[in-house]
Amino acid sequence: MRCVLLDQLFEPVVLGGQTLPNRFVLPPLTRSRAQADGVPTPLMAEYYGQRAGAGLIISEGTVVSPQGSAYAQVPGLYTEAQVEAWRPIVSAAGSKGAVVYAQLWHVGRQAHSCVQPDGCPPWGPSPIAISGWEYRSPDGPVPFEVPRELSHEGIAEIVAxxxxxxxxxxxxxxxxxxxxxxxxxxxxxxxxxSSNTRTDQYGGSIENRLRFLYEVIEAVSESVPANRIGVRISPSSDWMDVSDPDKRSLYSALVRGINERGLAYLHLVEPGIAGAVDAPTSDDVLQSAELSQLFDGPVIVTGGHTPQTAASAVGSGTADLVGFGRLFIANPDLPRRIRNGADLTGLREEGLYAGGPAGYTDYPELQSAN
Ligand SMILES: Cc1cc2nc3c(=O)[nH]c(=O)nc-3n(C[C@H](O)[C@H](O)[C@H](O)COP(=O)(O)O)c2cc1C
Structure with missing residues (x-):
């Protein structure tokens, strides 16, 4: 029998003026099934179509330029061929009423000269290499490089x-x-x-460090209305060596800033997540409930959620929608399974970041028609 508390996950919700059928989000999940030139493949339409029962589907990280990519087979949205190839995928994702957003991505200093078009080190706000992590090159792990510092022209180019x-x-x-x-x-x-030591208008004060984001929002809103632009942040994570002595002030200012701009949603990665995996949390971690109250529009939380914790996040008002990453990979019909109280399949490591259908489109759907 279905637990009454979980009903809240099946309530419609309005986001960017569109009504979503439920509160389930397929969060961005890099699966590396595009071609080497960033053109998405038909297999991706099958994958997203299998997960079309979500209320909101956010694409895997999709790079805005070759310089913004860290790994082969990540899709892009910077060539006509890529746009054409995305169309059937978006259509499959939206085939059951889900709203579909593209996650736009630039990795900055997380790239490497071996994947930069000019063979030089990647770009970043300041010439500071990531320390404590390694780049996964085709030949195995190597140290990250000192990035090239972006000039004002370079920043404007990325905004464009x-x-x-x-x-x-x-x-x-x-x-x-x-x-x-x-x-x-x-x-x-x-x-x-820790990664931005600039002394110009893009560094120093919090407002200066947020300027690049605001410039991108302004430029993007020339073609996408502000209420169809979401922002994803991970305020509790130091993953890939981004730290700050006052994350609370930094991310509170950011949330207030995007709230003023009337965006579609705020997407918070929960504490306890480092990129794509679980991680220990510290005592002074920034809780999602603290930041979500600074934002008037819909809030999505993603990271470590079970159906029960998701329903409680929605029930308590911390969030309006909940992302399920690893659960959605292994359970393409996740909302239906939860609605039916069915068992959930476990994630296999096989094919997580590359390959063909194995570990990608071969997770079973519920067989019964209940
Ligand atoms: C295979 C994999 C790929 C991911 N790729 C992305 C990505 O492209 N963009 C992003 O913002 N987060 C990415 N993430 C993070 C997820 O969106 C999510 O925050 C994380 O898996 C925690 O949620 P979960 O506990 O429900 O899995 C990825 C996670 C996994 C497991």
Whole structure:
């Protein structure tokens, strides 16, 4: 029998003026099934179509330029061929009423010269290499490199790349875009003082460190209305060496700033997540409930949720929607399984980041028609 508490996950919710059938989110999940030139493949349409029972589907991280990519086979939204190839995928994802957003991504200093088009080190706010982690090169783990410091022209170019990718997302049929400002990638590198030691208008004060994000939002909103732009942040994570002595002030200012801009949603990665895996939390961690109350629009929380914790996040008002990453990979019909009280399949490591259908489109759906 279905637990009454879980009913809340099946209530419709309005986001960016669109009504979503339920509160389940397929969060962005890099699966590396695109071609080497960033063109998505038909297998991806099958994968997203299998998960079309979510209320909101956010694409895997999709890069705005070759310079913004850290790994082969990550899809892009910067060529006409990529736009064309995304169309059937977006259509499959939305085939059961889900709203579909593209996650726009620039990895900044998390890239490596071996994947940069000019063979030089990647770009970042300041010439500070990631310490404590290693880059997964095709030949095995290697140290991250000292990035090239972005000039004002370089920053403007990336702002324009986000704007172009957003236009392309609309052309491909996406309902909106999510800016990937979490997990130590380029936006996060600007936010945090450990990776941003600039002395110009993009560094120093919190307002200065948030400027790059605000410039991208402004440029993107020329083609995508502000209420169709979401922002994803990971305020409790130091993953990939982004730290700051005052994360509370930093991320509170950020949430207030995006609230003023009337965005579609705030997407919070929960404490206890480091990128794609679980991690220990510290005592002074920034709880999602603290930040969500600073945002008037819909809030998504993702990270470590079970159906029960998700329903309680929605019931307590901390969140309006909940992302299920690893559970959705292993259970393509996750909402239906939860509605039916069915067992959930466990995640296999096989095919997590590359390969063909194995570990990607071969997870079973419920057989019974209940
Ligand atoms: C295979 C895999 C790929 C991921 N790729 C992305 C990504 O492209 N963009 C992103 O913002 N987060 C990415 N994440 C993080 C997830 O969106 C999510 O925050 C994380 O899995 C925690 O949620 P969960 O406990 O429900 O799995 C990835 C996680 C996994 C497991």
């Amino acid at each position: 790349q986000f704007a172009a990718a957003a236009r392309n997302a609309v052309a491909a049929g996406f309902d909106g875009v999510e800016l990937h400002a979490a997990n130590g990638y380029l936006f996060d590198q600007f936010f945090n003082s």
